Amino acid sequence: MAPRRAAVLRDDDRSLREHLIATAERMIAATGATGLTVRAIARAAGVADGVLYNHFADKEELLAAALRAHVDTVRSGMDPLPAAGTGDLAANLRAYLDHGLALHRAILPAFTGLLGQPAVLARFADGDQGGDWRAELAAYLAAERDLGRLAPTADVDTAVALASGVCHEVVLSTMFPHAASPRVPTEAVVTAILHGIA
Template sequence: MPTGVAIRDVREHLFAAAERVLVRDGAAALTSRAVTTEAGVAKGVLHRHFPDFDGFLAELIRDRVARLAVDAEALHAGAGTGSVAGRLAATLTGLFGSVAVGLVGLLIFRDDLRARLRADYPTGVPLLADIVEMIAAYLELERAAGRVAADADPTLLAHTLIGSSHLLFAGRRDAPPAEAEVAELITSILAPVLR
């Protein structure tokens, strides 16, 4: 990008570039130079807007976690309608089929990044913990509606669903699993508690 050309939303431009590098090349390839090269900007642009690269990555994670609110609202609004397993399969396919698997890998790969986010997340893995919370809240709504057994533990089920779904998506370099495959996994996990 030529000097002096304004970028409308520098943060989002850099975040989008980081996600492309992460999805295409993996967590090990995500460097400040890779991000700025992908974004078509000078390396100094990143450091002008963020204190350092881990600060940039922490803000990327926080931004993507904030975006989960839209997904959570849509999932929760649909409680009591459609198929529980189908709604969860669509939601988890959308989440893990995007950049979420790469972001989780990044969090596992970078100790300093996890340490920087520890104030916001004293336990658990950022992003995954938020997805668990979103799914548990949905299952609680379905339990209140009588579609999930009264003695079911929504948080335990959410952990099981997230862990299993993440493993289904993680490490695939070809195509992500189809929503039908995710639905089959979710249906088998939820079968004992669905009413």
Template structure:
């Protein structure tokens, strides 16, 4: 006799539950019990689909990286349209949302999770590395179109924008910044290289 409801995609359901918890309660609240409770499933479901909790967390981080990669592809496609400051500001707002900030905190706090993520992100801080790489690709495209100065260094500009953006979105200003504050910070970093 069946003891529960069939799950259509339990891995995705668990990841979505973890993202909801990260958005509302932060990285410290993320436990296997909290995730399964939020997903409305038995605790054994997580362990049936993942080797252990760090395996689950690695899947969660990789899902966020995949989302960031999609946003990065969209950003690169905007090269030559809109404004560079507007495009970069919108990208930061999308990729450095509360869940992403909690994921970065989670990766920073868990040695075993970082070790497992080295398989796909061998250097740097997973998620921030991918966000930075996409931004550098975009700035390189804008450089090719003549909207960013030829002498600019897209990789270093991207590192500066993402690092500053991370601090700002993590609460450097006391709260999540509004659009005007994001644009102001992006413009202050890029002002010397925009044409």
């Protein structure tokens, strides 16, 4: 005889674990992760507090899974990135940079709410990193280099660090109330990466 489904899932195909992750993800997306408690997640999910520990080793595991789900949800709503060997190189790099900026704007607030919880961030980093924008940009640039559309000596890692740094600078500065927002036109960043600075 199959075990009875939880009352909150009677009309839902998800498992209780998936329901808990989705609930925590919704809460992170709506209000961030600062002060998010097991009790608040359980109440929002419609279950008793202790139920979470039947499906997760601890709160950190649940929050890391919810954070991964949040990133995946944001990524799924974004346009696909250009493939190597297609289109104009500068336009493609601009698309990657615009994608990175949009992604960082959408997900960094959730991460900043977890800065005081390094165990959650460590669990997130240890998990499946599929859909990592930095890795995708690095793979794209390496493929363009292999195709001969970038110089054979092109330093892909430094180009990725520059693009990522721009995303962090632009987005993080908006989180400080009196900080001046840097104005870094995407076109200028693309030119600096493609042509280097002498």
